[in-house]
Amino acid sequence: LFDHPTIANLARRIDSVLGMESKQIEPFNRSAREVIPLSFAQQRLWFLDQLEDDLNAYNMPFTWRLRGDLNREALRRALEELVRRHEPLRTTFELVDEEPVQRIGEPVAFELGCDDLSSFDHEQQSDAIEQRLRVEANQPFDLRSDLMVRSSLLRLADQDHLFLLTVHHIANDGWSISILWRELEMYYRAFCMGV
Numbered sequence: 001l002f003d004h005p006t007i008a009n010l011a012r013r014i015d016s017v018l019g020m021e022s023k024q025i026e027p028f029n030r031s032a033r034e035v036i037p038l039s040f041a042q043q044r045l046w047f048l049d050q051l052e053d054d055l056n057a058y059n060m061p062f063t064w065r066l067r068g069d070l071n072r073e074a075l076r077r078a079l080e081e082l083v084r085r086h087e088p089l090r091t092t093f094e095l096v097d098e099e100p101v102q103r104i105g106e107p108v109a110f111e112l113g114c115d116d117l118s119s120f121d122h123e124q125q126s127d128a129i130e131q132r133l134r135v136e137a138n139q140p141f142d143l144r145s146d147l148m149v150r151s152s153l154l155r156l157a158d159q160d161h162l163f164l165l166t167v168h169h170i171a172n173d174g175w176s177i178s179i180l181w182r183e184l185e186m187y188y189r190a191f192c193m194g195v
Helices: 007-018 040-051 072-085 122-138 177-192
Strands: 059-067 091-096 099-104 113-116 149-157 160-168
Touching (some): 072 149, 072 177, 122 160
Parallel strands (some): 113 149
Antiparallel strands (some): 059 160
16 A cells, blocks of 8 residues: 555556456447436336326425525526536436437536516515425426426525525435535536636
8 A cells, every 4th residue: 555555556556466457437428319228216207207297296496595796697607517517417208119218418508597586575575485486396397308407596685596496306316416516516616716
């Protein structure tokens, strides 16, 4: 360990002792036309979606309060980068030869809508927020055509926004959302700095 302190050097040493040669892992390039079988978990969620029209049981809505200066374009670009980086967020599901398959879409421009509630009084804002959260949580995803993530902003005041993010469970789980949030925050900061 002291003679080969990096993982790469240690791996080469182990390979030489075992008489093997390490191969570099190459990224797998997929075309947009390629279809991929569903995992067992995806098959279950896809099947349930086919049984019931407008199924929203697998929507995972999240809400964050954002206080302070907000750069909406940086947030939009951060969301766009998140979708570009994470293939499951731009994967659609369809039948090919009577078998469900997934197809990874090309990165696309991401829309970030914003409803301005700043002119509402406190009670009107609360009612509008509650209604919007209910609508967002209940709006189903079309697994054949939608991105598996959507978002919007509610502007409550100049320095106060509510950020809504909804992900379909077929593309993410409760544990992974913290990874998406950390990456979204990192991209947002980078785009705010003009990177």
